[in-house]
Amino acid sequence: MGKTLNNELNDPACISASNKKVKKRRKRKKSVPIITSIIFSVQRLKPDVISKLHQLNKKVELIKKQETIDKALKKAKLASLENEIKQIGGLSVYQTVSKTREHFHGNVNSSKWIISSLKTFASKSEVKLRLLDVGALSMNYENQASWLQCTYIDLNPQKKGILKSDFLKFKSGAMEEYDIIVLSLVLNFPGDAQVRGQMLVKATELCKTCGYIFVVLPLACLSNSRYLTHDNFHVMMESLGHSLIASHNSTKLSHKAFRKKSRLPEKCDFPKKVVQPGGNKNNFCIVLQT
Numbered sequence: 001m002g003k004t005l006n007n008e009l010n011d012p013a014c015i016s017a018s019n020k021k022v023k024k025r026r027k028r029k030k031s032v033p034i035i036t037s038i039i040f041s042v043q044r045l046k047p048d049v050i051s052k053l054h055q056l057n058k059k060v061e062l063i064k065k066q067e068t069i070d071k072a073l074k075k076a077k078l079a080s081l082e083n084e085i086k087q088i089g090g091l092s093v094y095q096t097v098s099k100t101r102e103h104f105h106g107n108v109n110s111s112k113w114i115i116s117s118l119k120t121f122a123s124k125s126e127v128k129l130r131l132l133d134v135g136a137l138s139m140n141y142e143n144q145a146s147w148l149q150c151t152y153i154d155l156n157p158q159k160k161g162i163l164k165s166d167f168l169k170f171k172s173g174a175m176e177e178y179d180i181i182v183l184s185l186v187l188n189f190p191g192d193a194q195v196r197g198q199m200l201v202k203a204t205e206l207c208k209t210c211g212y213i214f215v216v217l218p219l220a221c222l223s224n225s226r227y228l229t230h231d232n233f234h235v236m237m238e239s240l241g242h243s244l245i246a247s248h249n250s251t252k253l254s255h256k257a258f259r260k261k262s263r264l265p266e267k268c269d270f271p272k273k274v275v276q277p278g279g280n281k282n283n284f285c286i287v288l289q290t
């Protein structure tokens with residue numbers, strides 16, 4: 001077999017055939033910039049759809065909270081915001097741009113860090129670990145089916161196999177059902193700081209004791225917010241019964257892994273409070289009150 005291969009390599013006909021293959025391969029390579037330019041044009045068309053949708057979500061939540069406002073006026077304001085959301089393409093366009101951005105950052109996908117971290121600290125077991133991926137655009141753990149049993153949920157699923165569900169209303173069979181909960185770029189989605197806190201409480205309820213919660217956030221949410229720092233966030237998670245066991249910062253994202261030590265405590269109180277004063281800070285905040 002090896003000999004045949006050598007003969008083929010020395011045969012001029014085979015060499016020219018393989019040259020052709022190289023040429024063909026080169027031709028194929030030329031198509032890459034075309035794909036890239038398509039992705040660029042999608043980005044140009046929807047340059048700030050992500051931040052725009054985050055801002056609109058924030059306005060929606062603020063209006064929903066207003067108790068003194070006239071009901072009809074409230075309804076009209078909410079309808080107008082819904083219309084603005086529709087005009088920028090709604091959740092579907094937001095999701096497409098999120099995926100495109102992932103391609104732009106060298107296909108960096110937080111699931112890679114999550115899988116490699118889990119492989120270092122989760123002990124091998126006969127039973128598959130149950131993982132819940134909240135706000136799933138793709139089924140990132142499909143290739144890990146030998147040791148992970150995954151449930152994917154999203155408000156607006158883009159693929160068959162992802163369940164349509166709002167995490168806060170998600171009904172699973174039991175409390176403490178999952179070994180692993182993944183909140184990747186989902187905690188920064190709701191416009192209301194209290195809703196973010198509720199997501200952390202819900203994750204705590206669904207996670208088994210000794211299970212893992214992974215949180216991925218844009219780095220600026222923790223490094224440049226007037227209401228939250230990395231340390232502050234760790235203290236908040238500690239108060240919910242989780243210890244930080246691993247973390248990794250890329251240029252844009254903060255990845256954190258927590259291990260649940262105990263059941264959800266009776267009382268947690270983290271109101272909105274300035275912890276990093278000064279200009280040039282963003283307003284990302286998580287309010288946690290149980």
Ligand SMILES: C[S@@+](CC[C@H](N)C(=O)[O-])C[C@H]1O[C@@H](n2cnc3c(N)ncnc32)[C@H](O)[C@@H]1O
Pocket residue numbers: 091095098110134135136137153154155156165166167168184185186189190216
């Ligand atoms: C920026 S994408 C993140 C996708 C992916 N997890 C990642 O890390 O790339 C945020 C996703 O979270 C989903 N999402 C936001 N709030 C949610 C909720 N309460 N329940 C389920 N999915 C939610 C959105 O629909 C959106 O698809």
